[in-house]
Amino acid sequence: MNSSRREFIKNSALVVAGAALLPNALLAEPKKLVRLGVQLYSVRDAMEKDPMGTLKKLSEGGIKHVEHANYINRKFYGYSAKEFKKVLDSLSLLMPSGHTVMTALDWDSSKNDFTDKWKYTIDDAATVGQKYVISPWLDESLRTDMDGLKKFMDQFNKCGELCKAQGMKFGYHNHDFEFSTKIGDGNLYDFILTNTDPSLVAQQLDTGNMYGLPGGDAMTMINKYPGRFELMHVKDEIKTTTKGEMGHGYESTVLGQGVINIKDLVKAARKKGGTSQFIIEQESYQGKDPVDCVIIDLQMMKKWGY
Template sequence: MNTSRRDFLKKGAVALAGSALLPGAGRLLATAKIKAITGVQLYSVRDDMKRDPAGTLQQIAGMGYKYVEHANYVNRKFYGWAPKAFKQRLDDLGLLMPSGHTVMAKRHWDAAKKDFTDEWKYTVEDAATVGQQYVISPWLDEELRKTYDGFMAYMDVFNKSGELCKKSGMKFGYHNHDFEFSVKLNGRQLFDLMLENTDPSLVAQQLDIGNMYHAGGIALDIVKKYPGRFELMHVKDEIKSTKGEMGGDYESTVLGKGVIPVKEVIDLGKKSGGTTHFIIEQESYQGKTPLECVKEDLHMMQQWGY
């Protein structure tokens, strides 16, 4: 339970992908006229998914969730299932998976060939097979954010990943942590540089409204600054803590129990932020079980009209 999201991504989020691209179910989901959906990031119940993925998914569906987002794609498998088998498992439970997290690392881009490696191509192919609409990278290697020129060059890779995903009827996306709001290059905040140098038609932003708080980011201000840029949100609340998830002073909690004006943020996202995918994520639980927490989170979202 103490594994932080950051450590999890550094140690275990390995993106494995391939060269053949298929126009999978993601194309159908992408063209569906979805006004707003509420889902859950399965990292919220990561230990349960590790122990009993089939049973955990069944409990998630039983709570009333219709959408999930993965955080486990290893050796071309989702939580141990091959793409088609995992999609069938979701179908049997009435679940859809419009988005998923797989880190796009430096090794996935061959600068000499100016092309993605087979690893990343397989990631995109398999995402299409399970019906994703968005292929989201939830991390940026530290080496890629050390220099202005290096970072800017990788923003071009972001756009190229968007072009690759588009061939399979999907869109590339990025999910922030806290460093995007604390690190500066040439006097500019990393997050600003990212939004200014990625094509919004190719690269979606999944705004984690809790992560940024660890670096002083205010979600309401960000949504107002960049209207229409946040197709997805990680819906999260934060409380004071002595063991913050990112080495800071805060950890996530049940929605409505913390310091973030969550309803105000998601309402603004829906109204002017361009947000259609609201994905609940909770990483700390204050003595409750993860499954109890995500059930409470869903009830709160329903009370708010989502």
């Protein structure tokens, strides 16, 4: 698959469619439960060809937690929720989080409720064992529509309540446009953080997607919004001669081999960012095998104490 993560999510969205700071006391100690996993988009081609065999290789490589990026027509990589849960169980894998795009069309204004399709999405996430339902996109038509944005942030909070009823939490995953889109004195990501309830809506900070953009420094965000980033996509970046994954000259690489001080960043996320869910994601491989890359990434995180 040659499409970028951006294009993948845009296409997925088409299929699917069809901040108050925490009290300082809550930041005194990091959460006890720390999970280290891999975003399956990192091995997307292998998962498309042979999901069971790929998951088996990841499990044999020491990976215990995965995060999906493929839920289409009520199926995870071609399996129903119950079937995929059996696959994961057979390989001693857990899937605490997953990416599924929520759009404004998932709210039915006439009923003042979520659509049945979105309710099934939450049901299936619970069945497969997720603790977080993460939406990794925000439609372009909403990004500068203030009335639409405010309504959509209300929808975020309502989805948090929907997930909470099933023992889960709703969340949002950033790309680059949240930082390049200016709103007032801040940017779109500031707007999202200040207009969502942190008790209902978690943030998954992607360390690589924002890199190289004004205001797109993960350490700065952690310091600006302590305790707000329950999840993190751990991603290192290198300069490239192409536009790169986000279109601004950088692409991901093996952890510790790029320009981001990942070791210190994940330490700060654990201590100050409120992060307990660390998910490795690598989208470019510089000629290496993607499965080998994420296993090396995992070993590096373990070396750093995770």
